[in-house]
Structures are given as structure tokens and as C-alpha cells.
Amino acid sequence: MNFSKIISSIFGNKALRDMREIQPVVEKVKQEYERVKLLDNDALRAETDRIRNLVRQRIADDEAQIASLRAAAVNASVEETERVYKQIDTLEKGILEKIETALNEILPTAFSIVKETARRFKENERVEVTANDFDRNLAARKSNVLIEGDKAVYLNHWVAGGNEIVWDMVHYDVQLFGGVVLHQGKIAEMATGEGKTLVATLPVFLNALSGRGVHVVTVNDYLAKRDSEWMGPIYEFHGLSVDCIDKHQPSSPERRKAYLADITFGTNNEFGFDYLRDNSGIASSPEDLVQRQHHYAIVDEVDSVLIDDARTPLIISGPVPRGENQMFDEYKPRVEQLVEEQRRLVSQVLAEAKSLIAKGDMEQGGLLLLRAYKGLPKNKPLIKFLSEQGMKQLLLKTEGFYMQENNKNMHIATDPLFFIIDEKNNAVELTDKGIEILTGKSEDPNFFILPDIGSEVADLEKADLSKEEKAERKADMIQNYTVKSERVHTVNQLLKAYTLFERDDEYVVVDNKVMIVDEQTGRIMEGRRYSDGLHQAIEAKERVKVEAATQTFATITLQNYFRMYHKLAGMTGTAETEAGEFWNIYKLDVVVIPTNRPVIRTDYADIIYKTKREKYNAVIDEIERLIGEGKK
Numbered sequence: 001m002n003f004s005k006i007i008s009s010i011f012g013n014k015a016l017r018d019m020r021e022i023q024p025v026v027e028k029v030k031q032e033y034e035r036v037k038l039l040d041n042d043a044l045r046a047e048t049d050r051i052r053n054l055v056r057q058r059i060a061d062d063e064a065q066i067a068s069l070r071a072a073a074v075n076a077s078v079e080e081t082e083r084v085y086k087q088i089d090t091l092e093k094g095i096l097e098k099i100e101t102a103l104n105e106i107l108p109t110a111f112s113i114v115k116e117t118a119r120r121f122k123e124n125e126r127v128e129v130t131a132n133d134f135d136r137n138l139a140a141r142k143s144n145v146l147i148e149g150d151k152a153v154y155l156n157h158w159v160a161g162g163n164e165i166v167w168d169m170v171h172y173d174v175q176l177f178g179g180v181v182l183h184q185g186k187i188a189e190m191a192t193g194e195g196k197t198l199v200a201t202l203p204v205f206l207n208a209l210s211g212r213g214v215h216v217v218t219v220n221d222y223l224a225k226r227d228s229e230w231m232g233p234i235y236e237f238h239g240l241s242v243d244c245i246d247k248h249q250p251s252s253p254e255r256r257k258a259y260l261a262d263i264t265f266g267t268n269n270e271f272g273f274d275y276l277r278d279n280s281g282i283a284s285s286p287e288d289l290v291q292r293q294h295h296y297a298i299v300d301e302v303d304s305v306l307i308d309d310a311r312t313p314l315i316i317s318g319p320v321p322r323g324e325n326q327m328f329d330e331y332k333p334r335v336e337q338l339v340e341e342q343r344r345l346v347s348q349v350l351a352e353a354k355s356l357i358a359k360g361d362m363e364q365g366g367l368l369l370l371r372a373y374k375g376l377p378k379n380k381p382l383i384k385f386l387s388e389q390g391m392k393q394l395l396l397k398t399e400g401f402y403m404q405e406n407n408k409n410m411h412i413a414t415d416p417l418f419f420i421i422d423e424k425n426n427a428v429e430l431t432d433k434g435i436e437i438l439t440g441k442s443e444d445p446n447f448f449i450l451p452d453i454g455s456e457v458a459d460l461e462k463a464d465l466s467k468e469e470k471a472e473r474k475a476d477m478i479q480n481y482t483v484k485s486e487r488v489h490t491v492n493q494l495l496k497a498y499t500l501f502e503r504d505d506e507y508v509v510v511d512n513k514v515m516i517v518d519e520q521t522g523r524i525m526e527g528r529r530y531s532d533g534l535h536q537a538i539e540a541k542e543r544v545k546v547e548a549a550t551q552t553f554a555t556i557t558l559q560n561y562f563r564m565y566h567k568l569a570g571m572t573g574t575a576e577t578e579a580g581e582f583w584n585i586y587k588l589d590v591v592v593i594p595t596n597r598p599v600i601r602t603d604y605a606d607i608i609y610k611t612k613r614e615k616y617n618a619v620i621d622e623i624e625r626l627i628g629e630g631k632k
Contacts, residue, residue: 161226228265280554302570310559328540366398497537
């Protein structure tokens, strides 16, 4: 018996321990469900009103005190205002604790109400109740709600994501487990097909009763819109408002209203960008702010959002005053000539490297291989050669040798090049040979070389000139430096565009516009642009309109945004492997929820190959083996 099995036999498997802890809560839900399912439709809705009022009453006095304190702070002194707001912060923390206590008490009833509502929608084409104002307003906007006299009729079929659906789901016991996990502010790992979207209805409904807003976060706008329409009627039947921010324009009254809904669906990026718009000075008055407190959020595909994309910054930018004064088109021909020269050189160097390596001269062949890599790391013939057995190792070994003593000998590999590429840091450095080609027949040999303005200013200060002459020359120096700096920067960004950014890989061109492709998901990122002139350089490369340069107004990472929520939860099919990161960054525990039925599929261990060729050969061998066994 290995160590992990010994530990499991003593303390139990974590997943089993988690299930044992949650089991009593689920049992309470099942007991309460037996009572709730006997209620008629009106009584079922009245039960929702009862538990909602219970939560609101617990915090009513504190909220009234906060309102009174805010009113008193309007005309108070600075010291008094500071004291008042400290008192408000203390009361707010107390309110959050009271809300959590109340929600835990009503959880069995709330979950039972949701499950019973789902059952009635599944088993009845029409669910009839006494109409109220909420029903009448809903009927004016939605075709699945009808008003017949003093009755409201909720149909069990409606349009979600552009398709007509008929409600056919009722929560299984394992989904009740998942709902408890999400309510507790943890991550529920559930296998694909186990109904994560339905599971979320339980904690969303429960937490929405506090009136503080629940955010359901998805990875794309289709899912956000579809899920809000698909699950919405379950909530709306009980008087909870539902909206989706992705259906409305940013900074609009409609989007503000969406945030004021009891339950708000949306994509991770739009939640983040709305926060930036509210806090970057773009919103000119309190009426322009759309978000309210960050109370509770459930993140779908939580590993993708909170781990894979978490450190990618969301950026709000705008045009700079000199936005139209650009030199990309002017210097593009020179850069194209330079890149072509480098391409020819790298092709020649790579051919020589292959020849030397084939003869067994690994030392000299490795040097040339490193030179080709430093010249054009995305050269397709080079990439293909490096995929051959042993070549990547040879490159890394050679690079390690020339990087010794702070790259003391790296110049031996790079001096013959026209420019040097550092692929890892997305950086390009011109060599003397490259500068010569760029300068061409220009009268100024220093056309693309930045002057040492510090030493020039120091020499000027020592010169025997009047203050006026010194000031005039200094202004000329600074002007010259500014022009050259912009020129060098433009060339540098063009070189990056031509050598490090491939069309249909890092970006695509749609309707004569350069659109960034998300490296994690492969989706086009609408409205996103590379910063620091790189996007304009790519536009010049692709011969589309070069838009005005932009400057950053505000930025935040998804990691920092989602840590602002009082309570955060998530769900995915693959979280256990990243449980350590979730805990270290967000203090989020991962709980594995068992499948409703035993899984008959066999999950084999992953097999990882060093090269594509080895992987494809293994796939072919496996196909031949299965065919030989008569399997199709």
C-alpha cells in the first residue's frame, strides 16, 4: 500500500470528506422538499416571499442606520466624515455576516422551492398563479407569460439562445450537493454533461433573496445571453428580476438597470470593463456609473477565467492628441527590405547548419542553428527542423553556452544578423548591419541612432554660450531626440509586426480591420488593440487603414477584479489539477462532485510527446492496432 492510500485509509479521501460534510445539508433539503411539494402554486410563491422577508428583516435596522449616517455625513467636517464612514464600514461587515447566517438558515427551503418549480415546469405545460404587478410587467415583454383575468400563466416553453426549448429538467441529489458547494463560496468540479447550468439556479436563487445582486459570469456573450433566457423563467416565476449586461450598450441606462436586477448575467470581460469605465474618469457623473457592490459571483469555466486569463490585463484606452501623426507607412518599405534581407540570410545559415550537423559537426552546426533562431524564430523551415529528434536540445545547449557570463560571447552568434529577436520577451534589437540597410543612402548616418542626450546636454552646459543660446540649443536637442525616438520606436514596432506576429495566428484581418485572436480560446477579441503602436504597425503591414494611436486610461486584471467580490464561487469540469493555485490566489477550495450515474468510460493517463511527429506516429500506430483488433 503506497503512502497516499495509507493517508486516505486514515483520514479519508478529500472528495469523500467533502461529501460527508455536505450530506446533512442535502438531507435537510430533501426533508423540506417533502413539505414544499405539497404547496399549491400561490403558496409556493408565498413561501419565497416569506424567506425573502426573513433575510431583509435581519438587516433592515442596520441598513436604516447606514442611510442615516450617510445623510449626516453630507454636511459634516472632514474628521467627522471619516469617523462616520468607518462606522458605516463596520455596519456593512455586520450586514454581510447577518446575510450569510440568514441564507444558511433558509437554504433547505430555497433549494426546495427551486427544485419544485423546476418539477412543475417539467410536468405542466401551463403553471397558473394569481397575477401580481411583476407578472403583468413580465407578460408585456415576454411571450411565455400570459395574463388571463386575475391569473398569470407561465408556459413551460420559451426561446433561449435563439432556439425554442421545453423545460425538462429537475435537480438530482448530486446537483443539490453542487448547489451547496457554490453557495459556500467554493469551486464545484462537475463532469461535462452533469448539468452545471442547472446546479447554479440553486445558489443564485438563494443569494438573490438578499437583494444585493448576484452575478453569473460566463466566458462568451452567447452563453451569457442563452443562460439568462434559459434559466430566467425559474427565477422570474418567484418575482426575481433577471438581465444580461451583454444585451445592452456599455454605459447606457439599460446596462445600469441590468446591474440593478436581482440576477445579472454577463461575460467576464464585460464585468471587468464596466468596472474600469466606472472608475477611470470616463463616467462624468454618478448617474453614468453602472455597477453596484460586488456581492456574490458564480464563474462558469472558472479555471479558464480565474487561472488561464486571470493575469491578462483589461485595458480602457483612448486616442492620443498626436494620434494621426504616424510614420508607419513611411518606414514600412525600409523595414520590409530589412526583413527580406534577414530572411535570405537565415535561409542560408539554416542550410549550412543542416549540412554541418549532418556531417557530425555539432559545435559549428549548433552555432549556426542558434544564429538562425535569433534571426527569425518563427521561420517555418527552422521550426520544422527543430521538431526533429535532438535538434531542440542542441539549440538549447548551444544557447546556454553562449549565454554564459551575462551573454559575453553571444555576439559571436548574432553579429552577422541585421536584427536580433528575443521571442520570449517579444523584443527586437537592431544590429549595426541592420542600421546601415535602414539608413540606406540617407545623408545622416545616425538617422536611426538615438543620441546620448545626457552627455550632449552636459557638454552644452560647459560651453561658453549665453543663457539664451544654451536654451535654444537645448530645445533643438530635445526636439531632435523626440523625432529620432519616435522614428526608432516606429521601426522597432514594425519589425515586431513582421517577425513576431503571424496573420491567422496572433491576429486575423476581418473587413479590413486587424482583430486580435485570444491565444487561450482562439476567439476573436472584439474592441481589443495591441498597445504602444504595435497594432498600428500590424495595420501598416497588412495594408489596412492605420488607426489613431491610443493611450491607456485604466487597466485591471481579472484576478484583481474578481477578488473584490464578498463571496466568489465557480464551476468547471477541470479544477482539481489547479486546486493549489485557486487556494493560493483566491482562497477558493475545490470540491469534486460525483456523477449522477457511474461513469462507464475509461480515463487513461495522459501521454505526452516531445514532437508532433512522435505524437502523430503514435496515433497512427494506435489506429492500426484497433483496426487489427476489429474495432471501428
